[in-house]
Amino acid sequence: MAEPIYGRVALIGLGLIAGSMAHAMRRGGLAGEITGTARSAGTRAVADEIGLVDRVVETAAEAVAGADLVVLAVPVGAMGAVAEEIAPHLKPGATVTDVGSVKRAVVDAVAPHIPEGVHFVPAHPLAGTEHSGPRAGFASLFDNRWCLIVPVEGSDRDAVARLERFWQGLGANTDEMDPDHHDLVLAVTSHAPHLIAYTMVGVADHLRRVTDSEVIKYSAAGFRDFTRIAASDPTMWRDVFLANKEATLDILGRFTEELFVLQRAIRMGDGDMLHDYFTRTRAIRRGIIEAGQDTDAPDFGRSGGRKA
Amino acid sequence: MAEPIYGRVALIGLGLIAGSMAHAMRRGGLAGEITGTARSAGTRAVADEIGLVDRVVETAAEAVAGADLVVLAVPVGAMGAVAEEIAPHLKPGATVTDVGSVKRAVVDAVAPHIPEGVHFVPAHPLAGTEHSGPRAGFASLFDNRWCLIVPVEGSDRDAVARLERFWQGLGANTDEMDPDHHDLVLAVTSHAPHLIAYTMVGVADHLRRVTDSEVIKYSAAGFRDFTRIAASDPTMWRDVFLANKEATLDILGRFTEELFVLQRAIRMGDGDMLHDYFTRTRAIRRGIIEAGQDTDAPDFGRSGGRKA
Known part of the structure; x- marks a missing residue:
């Protein structure tokens, strides 16, 4: 040693x-x-x-x-x-x-x-x-x-x-x-995604016409991917948002703008815009796999080895 | 057989x-x-x-x-x-x-x-x-x-x-x-989360001061969890949003309201509100693990078996 x-x-x-x-x-x-x-x-x-x-x-x-x-x-x-x-x-x-x-x-x-x-x-x-x-x-x-x-x-x-x-x-x-660039990069890659995940889990919890047990049973359809990060330590995350307020609010503001643009495309039935947008986001996912920061195993290995 | x-x-x-x-x-x-x-x-x-x-x-x-x-x-x-x-x-x-x-x-x-x-x-x-x-x-x-x-x-x-x-x-x-309840449940557990994930990946892609390569390298901090669902088939998802327009827009509207409440708490420094909110969302995650719809293995088994 x-x-x-x-x-x-x-x-x-x-x-x-x-x-x-x-x-x-x-x-x-x-x-x-x-x-x-x-x-x-x-x-x-x-x-x-x-x-x-x-x-x-x-x-x-x-x-x-x-x-x-x-x-x-x-x-x-x-x-x-x-x-x-x-x-x-x-x-x-x-x-x-x-x-x-x-x-x-x-x-x-x-x-x-x-x-x-x-x-x-x-x-x-x-x-x-x-x-x-x-x-x-x-x-x-x-x-x-x-x-x-x-x-x-x-x-x-x-x-x-x-x-x-x-x-x-x-x-x-x-x-x-450097510290300021760090805080901006993390606002994008971590802090905003965490707040968004917390929010989506909260929305599901508040909805009266869909029970929590339905949300839980049918979570594999996508919602599940939000819940890991929404289960992180509450004290740690409270402090993160309060301490990186500026950058987090900046990114959340951009996120809301962008979400409104996509919501509008859905409302107006603009399928081409949605298709183009969804095609571009695939490239980033591929980059993450290639950079070794995730696995491309189907289902993230969640099936616990039962995969054929 | x-x-x-x-x-x-x-x-x-x-x-x-x-x-x-x-x-x-x-x-x-x-x-x-x-x-x-x-x-x-x-x-x-x-x-x-x-x-x-x-x-x-x-x-x-x-x-x-x-x-x-x-x-x-x-x-x-x-x-x-x-x-x-x-x-x-x-x-x-x-x-x-x-x-x-x-x-x-x-x-x-x-x-x-x-x-x-x-x-x-x-x-x-x-x-x-x-x-x-x-x-x-x-x-x-x-x-x-x-x-x-x-x-x-x-x-x-x-x-x-x-x-x-x-x-x-x-x-x-x-x-x-029944079909209508199905569409509402899926809007919560799948359609809204997918659109939100697409949006967050789009925001990261558009940001000038943070490069795509930084986003990709540092994605393990949370962003990564959004990218799997944002890499799904664009044609399929375009059709889903156009075909489940009402329920998806309803959930996205609730999501935006809720996000604004949390953004405001960050801006006002309301740590107690954030802490309470984050504490409640943990329970849903536990429910998903208990329902067998995910694994509680650290890192989702993403480390490919290198875990001690």
Whole structure:
């Protein structure tokens, strides 16, 4: 096994992402020791019971003591307070990173608390499942997924390179991006789609003439594809939308315009326009398959291997 | 092997659904002989080459001669013309069914052409993939999926029961529903979600500041879940929206209202409202897993078995 990339890694928050990082760090031998903490006593107890990290401690201050890498894996809205809490306890030369889905708001909330001599290198792994909590993680979550590294003004190049190596060791491909562009790209690829999925699931739930049990039984016709992302952690997503308000509202505005154009084509019976539109969207799907970011197996492998 | 349910089955149209029916009929020994035809000579040639059915013929009239079951598996907008074409050639006592995603418009277009002594029993299997054409089918497509049987006024109960047994033999669960309720349920579970997915993919494609290659690379963050359904057959979907105009526009109107409420909550910073909303949508997802209409495997099994 290779030399660990960091001697001690502290995980602040022990949910799906931090838990998967712990599993993947062990798989790759990336850390000498892993400490972890979570605000909830219940979460800490579960993490302790399943041996998620080497040492579960009660406070973030304890967790970061002596850590070479500190990972903020809490909802975006809690990042600033955690940074303030840990600041006096950070080891000189340590790197602080995060895994938040929004970057400008995290940079603005965290950077002012980072002491001289400590490196701050934000990051965002583009991976997840509908599950959350300390039992949800697994070692391969980041395999062949992207992790965006978002250096800030003055980020030490060696600290950035080391964090990239670390994420590659966790299985991810890495790219660098600036915070504002990150937030726009994610508004398109993640934040707007999530809000839209939540909305469609809400509409189905409210409809009186179609029962929830009908929606559930007949979901394989398309609706099902919306529900995974609409089952994601509510606290995390509340914070994402509030923290990436501008870009999300921009994309949702464009989405509504575009939807109205298609609704009008349906109302006017403009079949040619609909056909052209639907033909163009196929190309993007093909690109995703070719880029290895999805499988083209019929039914996404959902049939659980019963496929002929 | 059990006795076939129908002596001769004629498939009009040889795409994903008809092709999967052919594979599943053979798996279950449900038909004595399968004939098939398609409007495109290229499709007929491929079907012939791969032996998709027992006999590929050039016209629908030839295909239905002597058939005990005739399956209309063409886009919804083409059903009326096909019914008119085959009507004089239908065997007395035969059953005509279809697999269209919209039922009221198909009933209105097809029923007037069905001769006395021939049974018309519309149906709709809720199954599909993003692939189309004569090579796309596979025998297990309908396994554990629902097929809605939509009897019309005067449908012969024995003919209905026989068609239900046939669909169960293809692997599906069956339910009966009337045409108008079918169209509303499908507008919620399928038609509106498809249009929304097409729209979101279109928005991503139009955005100048984010490149298509960025959208594709970073699609795993949520966008990917929209693209499978936005890659479905354009002709089929054009016809679905035009044929189920009222119910689709009704649901899209509700969707837009609801989306505006959530957009406003984001703009006003109403985190409690967002959190409550996102919490409620989780329950529907759990229902879908429990109903066996999806898997709760992390990442939908997309990682291709690399999961720990």
